[in-house]
Amino acid sequence: MPNKINKLAVLTSGGDSPGMNAAIRSVVRTCAYHDVECVGVYRGYEGLIEGDFKQMDARSVRGIINKGGTILKSARSEEFRTKEGRQKAYQKLVDNNIDGLVVIGGDGSFTGALIFNNEFGFPVMGIPGTIDNDIFGTSHTLGFDTALNTVVDAIDKIRDTASSHNRLFFIEVMGRDVGHIALNTGIAGGAEEILIPEEDLGLDRLVDSLNRSRTSGKTSSIVIVAEGDKIGKNIFELKEYVDENMEGYDVRVSVLGHMQRGGSPSCFDRVLASRMGVKAVETLLEGKTNYMVGLIANKMELTPLDKAIKGKTKINLELLRVSDIMSI
Ligand code: F6P
Numbered sequence: 001m002p003n004k005i006n007k008l009a010v011l012t013s014g015g016d017s018p019g020m021n022a023a024i025r026s027v028v029r030t031c032a033y034h035d036v037e038c039v040g041v042y043r044g045y046e047g048l049i050e051g052d053f054k055q056m057d058a059r060s061v062r063g064i065i066n067k068g069g070t071i072l073k074s075a076r077s078e079e080f081r082t083k084e085g086r087q088k089a090y091q092k093l094v095d096n097n098i099d100g101l102v103v104i105g106g107d108g109s110f111t112g113a114l115i116f117n118n119e120f121g122f123p124v125m126g127i128p129g130t131i132d133n134d135i136f137g138t139s140h141t142l143g144f145d146t147a148l149n150t151v152v153d154a155i156d157k158i159r160d161t162a163s164s165h166n167r168l169f170f171i172e173v174m175g176r177d178v179g180h181i182a183l184n185t186g187i188a189g190g191a192e193e194i195l196i197p198e199e200d201l202g203l204d205r206l207v208d209s210l211n212r213s214r215t216s217g218k219t220s221s222i223v224i225v226a227e228g229d230k231i232g233k234n235i236f237e238l239k240e241y242v243d244e245n246m247e248g249y250d251v252r253v254s255v256l257g258h259m260q261r262g263g264s265p266s267c268f269d270r271v272l273a274s275r276m277g278v279k280a281v282e283t284l285l286e287g288k289t290n291y292m293v294g295l296i297a298n299k300m301e302l303t304p305l306d307k308a309i310k311g312k313t314k315i316n317l318e319l320l321r322v323s324d325i326m327s328i
Pocket of ligand 1: 130
């Protein structure tokens, strides 16, 4: 019979994303609902090792559902990669009578949680929080929807100036090594071309396509480039290549960067975060461990952490076809 859970800890780890605060709020309030104590851990695994804890109750998380970032802050911890570091973290949890841990983060954070459980048998549960949407076992990671809306807003603004000056803009978006943000926002932003790491169609095809756009009467173009795209070494070399191989196009570059990680979470992300927090806590209370909660066919489902970590979300081929047709 698994140990009864009387006290849980929650932390945020890896790149922050809009919706993390809504998830923290849900974890804390679900604990309160079940008369379980809850402790917030500052600065991810680094704070866990140091015992940087804060007792939290339903009132501690008021007014944060609409805030981007994470009130618990996040950090990447080299020490937690060591057995000694994990041992210190385990001792802090034991010393504070904590029975389980909710980790809000990406696959790297889940890898740490799984190793921690394997070494100490300590119950852990994952909530997928990253704007990349690259985690297997959920159609949406926390922050993805908000990031899409942030990027589309930026594309619309850049398109205003591109059309006013008959310019070609290369816009780089985040996604580390996946093209989900680029593909979705490229379609929504009406981009002429979308370059993603899952496809490597070559520079000549890009120039041909842009020439076709211009021949068809387009006087300005938007090309969305995922940061992990392999077609060019980097977005500035893409610009140089087009400058050299296309006459009469005034080419500019815009790297959106970390603004994609900020902002008030969308309604979708707030609801998703609230659902995930409830599912994560109640799954731990049922005596389960080593799962990630995820949205699958609009239902809260559980995926074993080792599968969530190893799996990779594939690019949506139907979306890829839509983007090809739309850029005719
Ligand atoms: O994983 C989320 C993410 O924003 C990626 O899209 C991006 O490549 C990376 O984090 C940036 O990491 P950092 O915030 O450490 O620069």
